[in-house]
Amino acid sequence: MLELFLRSYAFCYHFQLDDPLIQLVEDYKWINFFDFRWNLGIDELSLGPVLLTGFITTLATLAAWPVTRGDSRLFHFLMLAMYSGQIGSFSSRDHLLFFIMWELELIPVYLLLSMWGGKKRLYSATKFILYTAGGSIFLLIGVLGVGLYGSNEPTFNFETSVNQSYPVALEIIFYIGFLIAFAVKLPILPLHTWLPDTHGEAHYSTCMLLAGILLKMGAYGLIRINMELLPHAHSIFSPWLMVVGTIQIIYAASTSLGQRNFKKKE
Secondary structure (H helix, E strand, O other): OHHHHHHHHHHHHHOOOOOOOOEEEEEEEEEOHHHEEEEEEEOHHHHHHHHHHHHHHHHHHHHOHHHHOOOOHHHHHHHHHHHHHHHHHHHEOEHHHHHHHHHHOHHHHHHHHHHHOOOOHHHHHHHHHHHHHHHHHHHHHHHHHHHHOOOOOOOOEHHHHHOOOOOHHHHHHHHHHHHHHHHHHOOOOOOOOHHHHHHHHOOHHHHHHHHHHHHHHHHHHHHHHHHHHOHHHHHHHHHHHHHHHHHHHHHHHHHHOOOOOHHHHO
């Protein structure tokens, strides 16, 4: 785990904070179908989540030692698989690759919940996977819509999509689809009901990953795709998102007063 922590921070030596362009790029054709590229890179927006992921994953693995000090190979495999999906989501420069990385971390979380959770672990794990997989359907539809629009050849590159203009009505449709997917992951009312059960039944190490990284993926997607890719629709929806955020803060603070399970307050 120390090696994981060091590797997560080693690339900072080569990252130039005064350079606004995408850095440490890795780009090559992966699958010929749909011109699917393995395109990774980071900028100042993705740098923080990448560093946070390495830091929290290391701490979560150490926190799980009392439970996994026997045969811990499967547990560590699931932690690394989840870590890979999260790093891939924060550094993807291709919409289709972003979706695959987004989905990659779902199965490890499900298994961590169902194998190392509390008494209702199967119920909470099933509820988690149904909510997040349901939201991912809207993400996939949005990714395919953005990649296939306005071109004879589909392109899923982030930079190409940012320069693409859409009719206002279509942009709003894309925005709503992406918003539903990211609202489930954040989560935003009323798509939040999976979170108390998941946190209440998950092991403390899994809770650290959920609260510290998984929920941030929704906020990152909202900024990276909704705000950057669909600016006109975002100008329409952003005031309402602030209202919903304010209501959610007040609602969560009020309900936490009567909560006896400390993990459900996260």
